[in-house]
Amino acid sequence: MTSGTPVNCSIIVESRTSVVGDVCNEILAKLEGTGFAKDDIFAVHLALEEALANAIKHGNKLDPSKKVTIDCSVDSERIEISMTDEGCGFDPDAVPDPRLGKNLYRPEGRGLFLMKSYMDVVKYNERGNGVRMVRYRERPNSEQTEREDAQG
C-alpha cells in the first residue's frame, strides 16, 4: 500500500483559546480529504483540542505575546501532528493518572490522558514544551510504535 503524497501544513497561532476551533477545522479538513474514517477524525479532533488547549493555557499561560506552532502531515496511512509552545515545559511523567484514587474526582487533569488514549504515539520533547502525536489509519503492531517512539 502506498502512502501517497503527504499533505503538510504549518500553523502559528497566538495564545488565545478562541483559535482552537479554527486550527482544528483546518487540520480535520485535511483528514477528511484524505479519506480517514469518522472514528479517526473524532480521535484526532479530541487529541488536537486537548493538546492545543494545554499549550495555550498551561504552556504559554494565555500570554498573547507567545505563540504556538503546529506542524501537521497527513497521508493515506497516518496523521502526524507536532506542536510547540513558548512556555517552560512540564514533565508529562509527573502528571497523575486521572483514573486512580482521589484523582477520579478532580475536575482537571484528563487532557493528557485522553491524548494518549486516542493517539497511537504521544511523545514530548525533553523540555516538555513540544509534543508529537501520530494516529494511524490502521493501528500498527507494537514493534512499529516502539520504532516511532525511538525516533522521537
Next chain:
Amino acid sequence: MVELKPRVSVQYVDKATVVTLTDEKILEDMDVQALKGSIDSVVEQAERVNLVLDFRNVRFLSSSVLGLLIRVSRKIAERKGSLRLCGIHPKIYEIFKITRLTKVFDIYEDVGSATKNLSEPG
C-alpha cells in the same frame, strides 16, 4: 419550556429538572463557562434539586466539560440533591468509560429512565 441562552433548555419532569444541552459541540472555554453559568442558575433556583443532564444533542466535548460535570456534581451533593446524566452518544460515552467517569456519574439511556424513582426535591 424555559430557554436559557445560549446553551441549554430546561424542562420540569415529575420530580426532576431536566437540562438539555443544545449545542452539538462544547469545546472552547467560553462555551464551557456559558454552560456552567446556565447549569449553576438552575441548581441555585431551589435548595435541593434532582438534576438530569440530557446529552442527546452533544456529539463532541473536551475534558474541560468533564471537569465542569465534576464541579456540578460536587455542588449538587453539597445541597443534598442528585445528578443523573442521560442520552450520551456512544463516542462520548467512550470518553466517560476510558476516564472511568462511568463510576462517578449515574448514567441513564434517556430522559424517561433518568427521571424514574427520584425522591421529592427540597
